[in-house]
Amino acid sequence: MRVRLKRDAICTLFLLVVLCSLLYFQLEHLVPVGNKELTQKKPSITSKTFSDSRAPWRLMPAEATEPRLQVTPVLRQREVANKRVQTTTLSPLSDSAFNFKGYLLNKDNRNFDLLINQPKKCRRTPGGPFLLIAIKSVVEDFDRREIVRKTWGREGLVNGEQIQRVFLLGTPKNRTVLATWETLIHQESQMYRDILLWDFMDTFFNLTLKEIHFLNWAAEFCHNVKFIFKGDADVFVNVENIIDFLERHDPTEDLFVGDIIYNARPIRVRKSKYYIPETMYGLSIYPAYAGGGGFLLSSHTMRKLSRACKEVELFPIDDVFLGMCLQRINLKPILHEGFKTFGIVKPSAAPHLQTFDPCFYKDLMVVHSLKVAEIWLMWNLLHSPRLSCTQKKQVKKPFQWKKKAQTTM
Ligand SMILES: *[C@@H]1O[C@H](CO)[C@@H](O)[C@H](O)[C@H]1NC(C)=O
Ligand SMILES: *[C@@H]1O[C@H](CO)[C@@H](O)[C@H](O)[C@H]1NC(C)=O
Numbered sequence: 001m002r003v004r005l006k007r008d009a010i011c012t013l014f015l016l017v018v019l020c021s022l023l024y025f026q027l028e029h030l031v032p033v034g035n036k037e038l039t040q041k042k043p044s045i046t047s048k049t050f051s052d053s054r055a056p057w058r059l060m061p062a063e064a065t066e067p068r069l070q071v072t073p074v075l076r077q078r079e080v081a082n083k084r085v086q087t088t089t090l091s092p093l094s095d096s097a098f099n100f101k102g103y104l105l106n107k108d109n110r111n112f113d114l115l116i117n118q119p120k121k122c123r124r125t126p127g128g129p130f131l132l133i134a135i136k137s138v139v140e141d142f143d144r145r146e147i148v149r150k151t152w153g154r155e156g157l158v159n160g161e162q163i164q165r166v167f168l169l170g171t172p173k174n175r176t177v178l179a180t181w182e183t184l185i186h187q188e189s190q191m192y193r194d195i196l197l198w199d200f201m202d203t204f205f206n207l208t209l210k211e212i213h214f215l216n217w218a219a220e221f222c223h224n225v226k227f228i229f230k231g232d233a234d235v236f237v238n239v240e241n242i243i244d245f246l247e248r249h250d251p252t253e254d255l256f257v258g259d260i261i262y263n264a265r266p267i268r269v270r271k272s273k274y275y276i277p278e279t280m281y282g283l284s285i286y287p288a289y290a291g292g293g294g295f296l297l298s299s300h301t302m303r304k305l306s307r308a309c310k311e312v313e314l315f316p317i318d319d320v321f322l323g324m325c326l327q328r329i330n331l332k333p334i335l336h337e338g339f340k341t342f343g344i345v346k347p348s349a350a351p352h353l354q355t356f357d358p359c360f361y362k363d364l365m366v367v368h369s370l371k372v373a374e375i376w377l378m379w380n381l382l383h384s385p386r387l388s389c390t391q392k393k394q395v396k397k398p399f400q401w402k403k404k405a406q407t408t409m
Helices: 002-032 073-089 100-105 140-149 175-192 205-220 239-246 299-312 318-328 370-381 404-409
Strands: 112-116 131-137 156-158 162-172 195-201 229-231 255-262 289-298
Touching: 002 318, 112 175, 131 239, 140 162, 140 175, 140 370, 156 239, 156 255, 162 205, 175 195, 205 299, 205 404, 229 299, 239 289, 289 299, 289 318, 299 318
Parallel strands: 131 162, 131 229, 162 195
Antiparallel strands: 112 195, 156 162, 229 289, 255 289
């Protein structure tokens, strides 16, 4: 009798162990452990569907007019996310994981000092500038700022309109090299008078702070501007096209134009860089927002947004945060075909054109994810007096790389 009881107990124990390990492996399989995920890595769900690591929460549209889709199979991943949320208190977060709790706790700490200002930026021309170009950058990206200054971000008259430029910066996150960068940024600011530096750490999840502080700055120091272009430093902007477009609009009316993303869903996969738990955003769909590559707004809208954003709770994804501010003032952002904030899909869009064919960029406004050299080349080709896009064969290649030479490059 005792032996049987013992055997039963062992049997039960064994079954329990098997069950537990089964459960464990199941979870392990569905949700890889946090420390495997590095912030630099693109979320695996993006695979090849995205051309841009900054905003992989939506699919690359086959055609810009098609409704934007979201890849996450919502239901199952939400279940998984929920399971994880329950266990997060036990598993230590890796260094790269975003600390939501800390973010939520610190959310009210949203006013930071302006360390470098350009108070006269918009006072140089009597009526104020026609267009203010505001570019998100990080202190370390000196070369990107240089190329923007020399190409599409030039200050002065373009097609008869006055253009001014500012770069939006926070303090470098690598504190060990702070002294060097401090010297550089002061020198750079004195030289170009286009640096705005705020006293918050320049991290991906602090871009929302940049958004808020820039809008406040513009409302205070640049209220006489007519229009604003705000974008990233890795874009190519066809300023002539933008001016042409803006000249047909009234700066005293509402205007917000860009690559607008509709019905995007919050990513509930914990390992994604863009993971947003339901505790942070409970709704299943984000408000319409502009892709980060760049967007345009009128002076009137800038002032309204700067007030509205003060009343919106901080949200770690800046594009979406601005969408929430837009929603608050009941303003519908306008989608414009000229904004390609996800880069261009060459084969389907224009198979007969070369990568660097300037004619391809001629009718666009903003193209995202370009290298420094590409921005330089595109701007120079587009401004070449010999540019003619009416014929089929536009640019003659001056020479051809030899096949062998290519491998050694
Ligand atoms: C910070 O910069 C220093 C000097 O360039 C470098 O050695 C160090 O690895 C950097 N730290 C991080 C965390 O990137
Ligand atoms: C944002 O900046 C503040 C101030 O520098 C810093 O304390 C905080 O950790 C940063 N937040 C994130 C999410 O990087």
